[in-house]
Amino acid sequence: MATYTLNINGRSYNADVAPDTPLLWVLRDHLGLVGAKYGCGIAACGACTIHLDGEATRSCVLPVSAVGNMRVTTIEGLSEKGDHPLQRAWDEVDVPQCGYCQSGQIMSAAALLQRNPKPNDREIEQALSGNLCRCGTYHRIRDAVKLAAQKS
Amino acid sequence: MQSSSSYSRRDFLKSSALVGGGLFLGFDLFASGKFNAGVASAALEGSFDFNAYLSINSDGTATIFSPNPEVGQGIKTSFPMTVAEELDFDWTKVKVVQAPLDTVKFERQVAGGSYSTPHSWLRLRQAGATARRMLIETAAKRWGVDAGTCTTDKGLVLHPSGKQATYGELAADAALLTPPKDVPLKDRKDFKIIGTFVKGVDNQDILTGKPIFGMDFYREGMLFAMIQHPPAFGLKLKSVDGSAAKAMPGIVDVVSFKNNVAVVGKSTWEVMKAREALHVEYEKEAELESSADHDRIFKELMTSGEAQVKRKDGDTAAAFATANKIVEAEYQCPFLSHAPMEPMNFFADVRPDKVELIGPVQTPQSARDQVAKLLDIPAEKISLEMMRIGGGFGRRLRPDYAVETAELSSIIKAPVKVMWTREDDMTGGIYRPAARYRFRAALDKAGNITAYELRGVGINAGNPVRENNFPAGAIPNVLIESVDHKSPITTGPWRAPITNFLAGAEQSFLDEVAEAAGKDPVTMRLDLFRQAKAPLNAEGKPTYDTERFIKTIELAAEKSGWFKKRKKGVSLGFSVYYSHLSYVAQVAEVVKRRGKFTLQKVYCAVDCGIVVNLSGALNQVIGSVVDGLGHAMYGQLTFKDGETQQKNFNTYRLIRMNEIPEVEVHFVDNGIDPTGLGEPALPPLSGAVANAFYKAMGKRLRDQPFVREGDNTMENVL
Ligand code: FES
Ligand code: FES
Numbered sequence: 052m053a054t055y056t057l058n059i060n061g062r063s064y065n066a067d068v069a070p071d072t073p074l075l076w077v078l079r080d081h082l083g084l085v086g087a088k089y090g091c092g093i094a095a096c097g098a099c100t101i102h103l104d105g106e107a108t109r110s111c112v113l114p115v116s117a118v119g120n121m122r123v124t125t126i127e128g129l130s131e132k133g134d135h136p137l138q139r140a141w142d143e144v145d146v147p148q149c150g151y152c153q154s155g156q157i158m159s160a161a162a163l164l165q166r167n168p169k170p171n172d173r174e175i176e177q178a179l180s181g182n183l184c185r186c187g188t189y190h191r192i193r194d195a196v197k198l199a200a201q202k203s
Numbered sequence: 204m205q206s207s208s209s210y211s212r213r214d215f216l217k218s219s220a221l222v223g224g225g226l227f228l229g230f231d232l233f234a235s236g237k238f239n240a241g242v243a244s245a246a247l248e249g250s251f252d253f254n255a256y257l258s259i260n261s262d263g264t265a266t267i268f269s270p271n272p273e274v275g276q277g278i279k280t281s282f283p284m285t286v287a288e289e290l291d292f293d294w295t296k297v298k299v300v301q302a303p304l305d306t307v308k309f310e311r312q313v314a315g316g317s318y319s320t321p322h323s324w325l326r327l328r329q330a331g332a333t334a335r336r337m338l339i340e341t342a343a344k345r346w347g348v349d350a351g352t353c354t355t356d357k358g359l360v361l362h363p364s365g366k367q368a369t370y371g372e373l374a375a376d377a378a379l380l381t382p383p384k385d386v387p388l389k390d391r392k393d394f395k396i397i398g399t400f401v402k403g404v405d406n407q408d409i410l411t412g413k414p415i416f417g418m419d420f421y422r423e424g425m426l427f428a429m430i431q432h433p434p435a436f437g438l439k440l441k442s443v444d445g446s447a448a449k450a451m452p453g454i455v456d457v458v459s460f461k462n463n464v465a466v467v468g469k470s471t472w473e474v475m476k477a478r479e480a481l482h483v484e485y486e487k488e489a490e491l492e493s494s495a496d497h498d499r500i501f502k503e504l505m506t507s508g509e510a511q512v513k514r515k516d517g518d519t520a521a522a523f524a525t526a527n528k529i530v531e532a533e534y535q536c537p538f539l540s541h542a543p544m545e546p547m548n549f550f551a552d553v554r555p556d557k558v559e560l561i562g563p564v565q566t567p568q569s570a571r572d573q574v575a576k577l578l579d580i581p582a583e584k585i586s587l588e589m590m591r592i593g594g595g596f597g598r599r600l601r602p603d604y605a606v607e608t609a610e611l612s613s614i615i616k617a618p619v620k621v622m623w624t625r626e627d628d629m630t631g632g633i634y635r636p637a638a639r640y641r642f643r644a645a646l647d648k649a650g651n652i653t654a655y656e657l658r659g660v661g662i663n664a665g666n667p668v669r670e671n672n673f674p675a676g677a678i679p680n681v682l683i684e685s686v687d688h689k690s691p692i693t694t695g696p697w698r699a700p701i702t703n704f705l706a707g708a709e710q711s712f713l714d715e716v717a718e719a720a721g722k723d724p725v726t727m728r729l730d731l732f733r734q735a736k737a738p739l740n741a742e743g744k745p746t747y748d749t750e751r752f753i754k755t756i757e758l759a760a761e762k763s764g765w766f767k768k769r770k771k772g773v774s775l776g777f778s779v780y781y782s783h784l785s786y787v788a789q790v791a792e793v794v795k796r797r798g799k800f801t802l803q804k805v806y807c808a809v810d811c812g813i814v815v816n817l818s819g820a821l822n823q824v825i826g827s828v829v830d831g832l833g834h835a836m837y838g839q840l841t842f843k844d845g846e847t848q849q850k851n852f853n854t855y856r857l858i859r860m861n862e863i864p865e866v867e868v869h870f871v872d873n874g875i876d877p878t879g880l881g882e883p884a885l886p887p888l889s890g891a892v893a894n895a896f897y898k899a900m901g902k903r904l905r906d907q908p909f910v911r912e913g914d915n916t917m918e919n920v921l
Contacts, residue, residue, distance in 0.1 A: 185830075
């Protein structure tokens with residue numbers, strides 16, 4: 052066990068966990084931030100996507116010991132009031148079915164918009180093809196990314 | 204105007220029996236008294252219960268309780284919309300609360316069979332309409348006017364004199380009235396909420412990462428556990444050495460029960476790691492089947508197996524003997540995992556005097572009753588709260604994971620949350636059964652189908668055929684047989700059980716028949732339906748409605764331009780199916796560009812009667828197309844010595860965003876009472892796709908998944 056000081060959503064958190072604990076489980080079990088989801092544990096579904104210094108990262112395979120001083124952003128910290136252009140667009144288009152994959156989808160999309168504010172369909176597909184949605188909401192996800200890009 | 208009284212309690216009974224999912228127990232729409240402690244205890248001070256579904260609050264809002272599990276089908280939005288419609292309330296002032304399991308107040312708290320909407324449509328409306336009437340009567344009495352002269356709008360009772368009162372002001376008195384009977388329901392043309400695009404009531408929580416799923420549930424002091432099940436079907440537990448695992452940091456206990464070994468600890472990761480230190484031995488208790496065995500079993504049973512005759516009309520043998528042409532083909536599908544994005548999980552706190560169960564389940568009552576039986580605790584002492592479900596697709600109709608959680612809690616005498624890993628989920632059974640079908644059709648000189656035979660062989664499929672569905676009733680001589688192989692591999696309902704493959708196979712086969720008969724596939728189907736007489740079910744009602752079929756087919760043909768001249772390189776494939784009370788016709792469009800073929804678009808015509816929530820309906824239809832396509836193209840679970848060869852999404856391929864076609868949806872507007880949409884748009888899809896690819900590439904796609912290793916049929920498909 053070791054104590055890690057983590058910079059998450061602009062706040063400082065301490066966690067006393069084993070060094071190989073994936074960030075996902077530190078967030079979920081130890082810090083009560085459950086927006087990032089477990090779907091596969093092997094970086095194959097995208098449900099656990101968070102930002103590490105602004106880059107979309109799969110937190111299920113990221114040991115907490117590797118985080119260091121890097122800035123972690125989770126869905127809970129994407130915006131202060133849940134009104135990030137992507138969150139608003141997701142609501143307006145009414146993307147979710149079961150909703151379980153959606154925080155991962157939004158975090159991948161947010162990283163995309165940061166480096167490419169006006170992505171075309173191909174670029175959206177590329178950035179999001181690592182995020183599975185078992186309910187098949189892909190059409191609306193694409194529409195919502197475009198809507199958010201248009202509005203911001 | 205429609206009166207709600209025509210829908211009697213006996214009808215409820217009959218229809219629940221029909222579907223088999225919902226047990227009928229005491230139900231009282233107007234039962235009084237407070238809800239069990241739990242989710243619904245959120246009801247506020249100054250809140251007045253009108254019935255099981257509805258409280259009106261003095262602050263001008265209404266709380267609508269949604270009794271059925273929300274699994275992504277949108278019921279938590281569409282049910283309250285239906286109540287609010289008849290209440291004539293302002294949708295923005297509705298708070299929706301998930302009701303816990305309550306078999307006194309609600310009936311059929313199940314998410315399955317696409318049956319919630321048809322089951323509850325009238326009673327939800329009645330709940331809203333009755334409350335509205337009570338509010339009007341209260342206002343009329345206060346004002347000393349005739350109730351018949353009062354109207355309502357968005358939560359206000361209005362009188363021509365200019366008097367008005369909010370429902371909130373009237374609620375305390377109105378809730379005391381005896382609920383009137385036979386309150387007339389709104390005319391469809393007066394609907395203000397039903398049929399509109401309404402966003403999911405949980406959107407904000409979903410989009411900001413609130414703890415609403417079972418997986419997110421946490422309670423101070425609870426333990427975390429994982430349960431190791433036998434790694435292969437046909438193995439049972441022999442011995443466990445949990446000492447190394449128990450010595451690992453954060454581990455509280457290692458216990459085994461039945462074939463399960465549970466590792467219990469203080470955090471998910473510690474439990475995951477300790478699991479790797481388990482030493483467990485298994486021994487063989489049944490055949491360890493491999494996919495090669497299944498292939499052999501299919502072959503044997505297709506020819507020599509003892510078949511059950513499920514339907515026999517006329518004399519197919521005689522018709523085949525005199526046939527001008529015979530068309531014959533075999534179709535096959537593999538096992539599939541349900542693979543909902545949220546793996547199985549549940550929370551249980553079993554104490555001597557009460558049991559608390561919390562988590563995602565499509566059949567809460569069955570979960571509770573199984574726990575009651577297993578632990579020998581009266582059902583009244585068990586509470587069950589439903590969390591939002593991260594996908595089910597039928598997997599969570601079986602509450603095995605909830606029951607084992609309760610069993611574990613009773614053994615360790617502590618509150619515990621059990622979580623399955625993706626590998627646990629994919630290797631843990633209850634799959635869509637594998638099946639193989641042989642279709643045969645006899646044609647006369649004019650190309651009419653004189654006989655139709657279907658033999659279905661399933662592996663733990665129960666009955667792999669649907670003998671009362673079309674084309675039974677449309678062809679004079681029909682023989683439908685089924686054979687089932689009992690296997691240690693567990694199976695269960697998977698979105699649109701059996702028809703999820705059978706429908707597409709049948710619709711592909713009909714395409715083969717149309718070709719052999721030299722007929723247009725849509726014209727051939729229309730001709731069949733025009734002369735069909737649907738078989739009757741046990742209650743003497745036709746099993747399908749030929750008129751609705753025809754209208755749905757015509758709508759799909761019109762919207763897709765089926766009978767128009769096609770652009771060069773464009774090929775269309777058609778399919779239509781009726782399941783779960785709704786009719787869906789689909790046209791798939793494959794486009795050839797520079798030697799490559801792409802599934803460009805899918806047109807859907809849907810008859811589910813009245814559309815309750817346009818957004819939810821579109822989501823279900825489009826989602827079913829994506830789901831049906833993904834599994835037809837890529838989905839398969841194969842076995843080696845009783846063990847699945849796919850254990851996670853790196854080898855079990857799900858469809859991705861770059862693989863979806865455009866989807867266009869049209870609803871038949873006929874004003875018929877609504878039917879469900881969780882399943883019906885999936886079954887026909889693979890048929891439309893296979894038929895379009897055949898047109899384009901000249902290759903029949905009969906085996907799923909269409910994209911397979913070592914098979915180059917789809918090599919030119921983009
Ligand atoms: S849980 Fe991390 S990618 Fe699936
Ligand atoms: S909305 Fe259910 S998995 Fe994406």
